[in-house]
Amino acid sequence: MVEFARKRLGFDPDAMQERVLASAAKRGILNCTRQWGKSTVAAVKAVHRAATCAGSLVIVASPTDRQSAAFVRKAGELVAVLGMRPRGDGRNTGSLLLPNGSRIVGLPGSEGTIRGFSAVALMVIDEAARVRDSLYKALRPMLAVSRGDLWLLSTPHGKQGFFYENWANGGARWERVEVRATECPRIGKEFLEEERKQLGEAWFRQEYLCEFVDDERNLLRRDLVDGAFEDLEVLRV
Numbered sequence: 001m002v003e004f005a006r007k008r009l010g011f012d013p014d015a016m017q018e019r020v021l022a023s024a025a026k027r028g029i030l031n032c033t034r035q036w037g038k039s040t041v042a043a044v045k046a047v048h049r050a051a052t053c054a055g056s057l058v059i060v061a062s063p064t065d066r067q068s069a070a071f072v073r074k075a076g077e078l079v080a081v082l083g084m085r086p087r088g089d090g091r092n093t094g095s096l097l098l099p100n101g102s103r104i105v106g107l108p109g110s111e112g113t114i115r116g117f118s119a120v121a122l123m124v125i126d127e128a129a130r131v132r133d134s135l136y137k138a139l140r141p142m143l144a145v146s147r148g149d150l151w152l153l154s155t156p157h158g159k160q161g162f163f164y165e166n167w168a169n170g171g172a173r174w175e176r177v178e179v180r181a182t183e184c185p186r187i188g189k190e191f192l193e194e195e196r197k198q199l200g201e202a203w204f205r206q207e208y209l210c211e212f213v214d215d216e217r218n219l220l221r222r223d224l225v226d227g228a229f230e231d232l233e234v235l236r237v
Helices: 004-010 013-023 038-052 066-082 133-143 162-170 189-199 201-209 224-236
Strands: 028-033 057-060 093-099 103-107 122-126 149-154 175-179
Touching: 004 013, 004 038, 004 162, 013 103, 028 038, 028 162, 038 057, 038 066, 038 103, 038 149, 057 066, 057 133, 066 093, 066 103, 066 122, 066 189, 122 133, 122 162, 122 175, 133 149, 149 162
Parallel strands: 028 149, 028 175, 057 103, 057 122, 122 149
Antiparallel strands: 093 103
């Protein structure tokens, strides 16, 4: 896939992006800084799957319709680089249909409106830390028969939800990739220092250092709550 990205799409990945593109993992999590290129790398993976495996269905889900549509547009730009004219599949507003019958479909961020898809070859959940757990649970059965791949991409958003739980407690099946802003060659030190001063320490650590910072609105930190439940279990025993 790395050579496909370079030679066919004209995309020259950095070292960490190359690692993601080269990965054959069935389950992957990208916990990455803002502006690293999560969506672009995922779009390359989506277009590669669609272009090289005829009849494949690639699904992207996001917190909002706008974000899913932006991903599909990005994928459409890459499809155009391959010399194909991007067009919709005639059934879904945010979609691409390739000449080999493969489709890339962007889904709205509502659990009640995404059912009906099956045999998904690749599923991408963009801004996954801000996607509701109910949507995630509605999406997963689409992979059941096809045994398709699932990739979650996001910056953190507190110690909550399926993105955090899979990152922290999901086990060895998930390939985890973390890229901090300090490790991204396209983000300068001066900009980061300015952001630290403007955003404050907690927000900076979340957005640029990929840390799962407790929500300041919570009265208790997540680790204290978890510890209380563990103590309760010990008392019950």
